[in-house]
Amino acid sequence: MIDVYIDGASAGDPGPSGAGVFINYKNGQVENHAIPLGTMSNHEAEYEALIIALDICVERDLKMVSFRTDSKLIDDAIEKRYVKNKRFQLYLEKALTRIDQFDLFFLKWIPSNQNKNADSLARQAIRKNK
Structure with a gap:
């Protein structure tokens, strides 16, 4: 199973934002993605990182994935398939549509200190905003 670590970050709320995605194929191969997102809130950046x-x-065409996030907001929303804040409803719907395409999908909350690769990538992405 592939491990995927995600993080979204913002310099301000809202402010310049970025998504970090670290994929560990567990065969020695990894992928690093630092994607600038423009101006948005930290929570929006977390959702964008998940969707990306x-x-x-x-x-x-990965069919079995295990995601890790340090965002309780994301973890709770995916686990319950529900968001209280309707502002995030569209993000949740987009994510669930994609999640339903996998044969096996896990999402686990981890402490921030275990998500350093994705966090670093998200912070790099913030600096890439023009």
Whole structure:
């Protein structure tokens, strides 16, 4: 199973934002993605990071993935398939549509200190914003 670490970050709320995606294929191969997102809130950046990572996995035809996030917001929304804040409803729907394409999908919350690769990538992406 492929491990995918995700993080979204913003310099301000809202502010310049970025998504970090670190994919570990567990065969010595890894992928690093630092994607600038423009101006948005930190929570929006977290959702964008999730959707970008899901899209990457779908494009690569990966069928069994295990995602890791340090965002309780993302973890709770995916686990419950529900968001309280309607502002995030469209993000959740996009994510669930993609998740349903996998044969096996896991998402696990991890502490920030275990998500350093994705966090570093998200911070790099913030600096790439013009």
